[in-house]
Amino acid sequence: MTMKNLFDFMRTSWFRALNKIGYRRLFVFETRLARTPSRMQPKVKAAIRRLRAEDKSDFTVLFPGKTALFRQRLTRGRQCWGAWCDGSLRQVIWTATGEAEIDYLGCRLVLSRQEFYTFEAWTHPAWRRLGLHQATKTTCYQAFFDKGFRRGLAAVLPENRPSIAALNQLGSRKIGRLVSIGWGRWRRCFYRPEAGSHRPVTVIR
Secondary structure, three states, X not given: OOHHHHHHHHHHHHHHHHHHOOEEEEEEEEEEOOOOOOOOOOOOOOEEEEOOHHHXXXXXXXXXXXXXXXXXXXXXXXXXXXXXXXXXXXXXXXXXXXXXXXXXXXEEEEOXXXXXXXXXEEEOHHHOOOOHHHHHHHXXXXXXXXXXXXXXXXXXXXXXXXXXXXXXXXXXXEEEEEEEEOOHHHOEEEEEEOOOOOOOOEEEO
16 A cells, blocks of 8 residues: 555545544535536537436436436426436436535535536446546536526535546636534534635525
């Protein structure tokens, strides 16, 4: 084990221990849409679009037992964007506007009219490292840009290096972190901006 791997292991173990006593945190990334985003192309042929209610069977194949969740989120105005390869749904990304629930921290983000939040991006293991995540996300970004949105937000675990690498590749930058302390009704969540970051992120319980 190299020194770097040892350090990463100790760091991860430390935060897992803190998690057991009610401390959790996520890195917050921002993507600014000042102009029409460039759509990235995957390494495989894919049909990318927003999922509709009639796509519930495709979603359920990828996520067995999640049909009710799919319907509930669409009813609440959440959007799901997906990539189909060989006729099957292989990758999805959820988006929210207005407010975004972050169940892991027990809080919500209040989003302005020009902001949207992306969450729960997931790719079938056999179809990873083929650029599906980036292609789906940039297609989603373009659709939001066309509707007047100018800022995309995402929150990821610091240990989730593949997601962070994908965000960096898309031109996103880390602007702060969300921290949650406590349990149940005693849980408190707050936002800590990075040095030099002045654009606010509003957090409520």
